[in-house]
Amino acid sequence: MESVLGRYRNLIVLVAVLFAQVLGLAVQVKRSAAASEPTLLIRIWAVGAIAPFEQALHWTQTSTSSIWHNYLYLRGMRAENRELKQEIQQMKLEQARMSQDAEQGRRLQALLSFKEQFVSQTMAAQVIGWSGSEQSRSIYIDKGAREGIKPDMAVITKDGIVGKVLQVYGTNPLERSVSQVLLIDDQTSGVGAILEKARLQGILRGTPSGDVVLEKVMSDETVPVGELVLTSGGDGIFPKGLPVGKVTKVSVGSDLFLNIRVRPAANLSRLEEVLVVTKIDERQAEPELTGPVRAADILAQRLPTVPAKAETTADASGKAPSAQAGGAALSGSALSGSAPGTAQAATASSGATASPSAPKAATPQAPTNPAKTNPAKTNPDNLTPKPTIKPAAAATTPAKTVNPTAVPKAPQPQPAAQDTPQ
């Protein structure tokens, strides 16, 4: 007997170790099927051993990259800056148009007693690690329990959704405060999604190969390639309306449903910074109480202003408010460049500032309340830019800033027209 044990000692130990591991695996599978299991100690140890090095390396890399990009490598910055300024002008015009649509939508929602969901608080986090396995598509972020992160919080980027928080570490003071995020391309993830135009709902899932598919859409429906997929809000994790991705391939499946392949909007293989949605508000839709607002008024307010120095000079000169607003808007129009669309809008805005509605635009009571347009309150870490709308400042010499060919009558506002009802 002893000789048999000695002879097959290695094999016996192998079988024993494998048996113990299989047993442990079976226990975990049963537990996870029954209820949410507590975090295993081995996971805490492994994360505690790896995460500090990942954070240190990430910090080093970010610092080096920051020094290089912010101080050393500035080639092409002027040209890029100029292009971005032009882009901002275009986007301001677009925003003015869309705020009107949004206001109309809010009024309709209020009529129908809809409840809206808002991402009211987010927290920026750095991606510091990956699971290290193709079969487990998850990442680690540098924010954990100590920063208020909780399981099942949504994780997004500016492009679209990324995943949800799966495990949170850092409840114990000795633990490293990090979190594990399950990506939407993992086969165990599921997101309630809706097609933007077709308004068909389905479940977004990952596949073993790493593709993302939209399931449970009936095969008799028509889904065009290229259609946007948004979150439906039905999963209770992601707020409704966040971009998910685009449909890249549609085929009829073997069952009653379509096979819809989706390319995620966020680049899941190159994540560096993400936003964790820490608070979602749900509230009744309310229309604006300021009454109807003309697009021209919004434009007059949002277009760039002259520096503060000019404002004080104008105040001292005691010019009429309409003239101040007109000057501000006109200076903005003059700054807006020579892009065709911008030039047209500039003409419109300058006309508006000379119109009776100009004084209203110049007052601090903004026609569009930024808090309602974008109700997100952000943390200091938050990457979401806050909309800052300055009251239109006065210009001392509006005639110098106005392109006379574009807006010949703008510098001569009619004070009498201020009392004219809209």
Add this chain to the structure above:
Amino acid sequence: MAITYTSSEQVEVYRFSLPATIVIPLVAIFIQAWLPLRFPFFKIFDLPLLVTIGFATARRNPLAGLFTGGLIGTLQDALTHQPIGLYGISKTVVGFLASSLGIKVDVENPGTRFLLTTVFYVVHEIAYFVIARGLVGLHMLWSWPHEIGSGAANAVLGLLVYALLDRVKQRI
């Protein structure tokens, strides 16, 4: 390169110092968890597996091989969200086989190392596939060209890893 059959008296057995035994697997797991974020193509590599094979073939002790593989695999499992044991079992099997084969086969030349790593990679994937599908119920895809291609890629990287391990191993 032909695989040379040698007697167990002829093969050289090596050991690794305690710091190397602890640090090298941790560094391998760390690189595996960090590098794919910057270089997504690195996902096809399994650095902890290469370290397991490297340790096992150098030590030529089946018990040491299976325990090393089991520990490295369990640590790798701990970073995933899957149940712990998938990589642990797969690497236990590979560690045992690699060290058992190391007793009988000369694993010092690059050709042998390339072939063995390719084969062990496929064995590892088969073990993982069977456990993940059979015990955990995961949906898994199997593609021979993909697995063999990944095995060859890992074998190329393995030559570099084994060369580095050769520098820290000590002859008994």
